[in-house]
Amino acid sequence: MAGDRRPGRPGRPRSEAARKAIHGAALEELRVRGYAALTVEGIAARAGVGKQTIYRWWPSKADVVLDAMLDLAAERISADDEGSLEVDLSTFLRETFRQHGQRPILVGLMAEAVLDPVFATAFRERFLFRRRAALRGVLERAVTRGEIDPEEDLELLIDVIYGVLWYRLLVDHAPLDAKAGEQLAALVLRAIR
Template sequence: MTETAPGRRGPKRSEQSRSAILAAAFEVTAEVGYRALTVEGIALRAGVGKQTVYRWWPSKADVLLEALAVRADVEVSVDDRGSYRVELEEFCRDSFALLSVPGVAAALRGLMAEAQLGPDFGTRFRSGFLQRRRAALAEVLRRAHERGDAPHVAPDELVTDLVFGAIWYRLLATDRPLSETDVSALCDLLGAAPAAP
């Protein structure tokens, strides 16, 4: 029997090829945009064959999905800082900072578009990325409830919708990136008292 990782299409992947493919996906997106991105272009940049990409991912969108999920897990902190306000602000700042990594904003816009147009990819994008980001913020909220320093300004689900809603709406509907001032105002609104100096 062929050895397969859970949820993967093909045999166990070489970690080196995987990393090269995920990095290449961002690089090529940054250079040519989402529409002009192709599996061929990713493979060429990563120094692997096209079939190596297709063995593990069904489409260019799925390569970017995994690249984004991994990157967000690494770069958006959900570490315990002892304060809801500090953690919420860090979560928002890290999330917005991620958008300025070359290729990331274009990839997110492209994947959200694909998710609307193709229901199968939409399901994968929700479970593999959107739900995963919600789960990360839920961890911050869960710890705040345990600690007792999350002021109840709205149900957790709505707080989560507002944080991600602001990020996504700014990205998809406007040319204005979220600023430091916006992050502070959002965290003030969500009811977290300023952290002690």
């Protein structure tokens, strides 16, 4: 994305190396300090850039973290067509539920979304709706292959799946890991058959 410039944001085009350094620094600061103690100054210092660079490209620390999480999701969660709903859904949910220290990050972003209506819109549209669209793609392929009844309410299935994820993230009462993803996939498969 060298030369990438967010619409409506003045300034020089982004450097891909600086963008990656800032994302990595934000995630590392989150791991070390937690979301509440995260600051743009801390991100900038760890990334080796000026805080004005961050503010030129992102309006807030939450927006930096959101972009970093989008990159992580794209890298780690496969929505590829492996030929069957069982394999596609199990892979998608195993990778989605396998948390690599992301719980505090996602909880922090959700809290920020509750407090900041502008960020809430960005979080919903850029992160939550993208993750829903990826899962919808898995389910729609299964409809095309005849593995899910075309009359099945896919949006309700998506709500159920992500409802389990967010409930476990926010309440922290049960594991949120690859095994939980596999168990949920098995439950969904039984329910739609």
